[in-house]
């Protein structure tokens with residue numbers, strides 16, 4: 001029996017993984033926001049209040065919420081892998097000087113495992129290491145004006161992206177930017193050592209794979225169909241490789257690849273498209289009409305057959321692949337140029353469905369929310385004005401581990 005079961009985007013959510021924003025947020029600086037994929041600096045206590053409320057609302061609906069930092073700690077302890085983890089984290093940290101590596105390793109190993117996990121997420125300011133204690137390398141001296149020895153990982157609360165569950169398996173991802181690719185170490189250790197997740201979980205992708213793919217692009221439309229965005233973050237080659245592997249396992253029968261172009265504002269497919277009911281989707285109007293969609297299905301001799309869909313109308317493609325007479329696409333903020341741009345930017349289309357027709361949304365997108373309610377959806381509206389400064393919404397902040405089958 002696998003600890004992972006995710007055969008749709010809308011089946012009743014039973015167990016979900018999140019990360020509570022931590023001190024990594026207090027290592028965001030205006031000069032380095034681009035490097036860390038942020039557009040503003042959240043207020044940590046406000047973001048934590050909003051995140052705690054988000055978790056409470058899911059728990060009120062009967063969802064078991066587990067935290068990445070806790071699962072990673074349990075996995076590292078279960079595998080007696082603290083030094084292995086620290087060595088790997090240091091090798092990916094960007095620290096150049098051997099003496100600094102030694103000092104940082106000693107500091108981390110002196111902490112209890114949970115504290116160590118949180119510190120690896122937070123990063124190290126240069127001032128945390130007494131400069132007299134280490135012989136600087138030339139590289140260190142050249143970088144002395146950069147205030148961090150090790151960058152923080154402020155995007156970790158977007159637990160949707162570093163790995164993605166699908167069927168009874170997982171895609172541990174290779175991510176677009178270095179700042180986020182480092183995040184995948186936690187999922188790697190969970191699926192390597194955690195007693196609940198180290199066995200009976202199919203591994204469809206690995207952080208050691210070459211081509212990039214991120215969980216915001218990976219949607220489980222049904223027990224048979226995956227939708228994956230070709231985007232700023234996900235390479236078409238990665239989709240082909242993943243499709244071949246899920247087909248080999250008999251896990252899915254079709255992968256729909258949506259070409260959404262390479263745009264920061266549409267960084268992932270789930271920023272412009274999410275499933276909210278058996279036959280209803282939120283959509284950003286800019287992708288509704290002329291989207292190139294490719295259907296990947298099992299071919300001869302284990303190959304993948306790829307066909308470009310003739311129709312560029314998403315509604316037709318979805319109805320056909322999901323075996324529905326028709327689907328309803330609900331445009332973000334009603335589709336108006338100004339309103340939909342404003343509300344998509346604040347993740348009006350990035351909804352989390354916790355049961356068919358029951359959807360968690362940010363309260364700050366009133367036009368989209370009103371439209372969703374008019375389509376008969378029950379909304380759970382949560383504040384997110386600090387959380388959204390990282391450009392992510394309720395779907396971004398969650399990774400389903402168990403959903404009931406439909």
Ligand SMILES: NC(=[NH2+])NCCC[C@H](N)C(=O)O
Pocket residue numbers: 036037038155158160161180215216217267268270271350390391392393395396
């Ligand atoms: N699934 C999502 N839409 N995730 C949003 C991630 C936002 C994050 N700042 C990034 O650029 O990666």
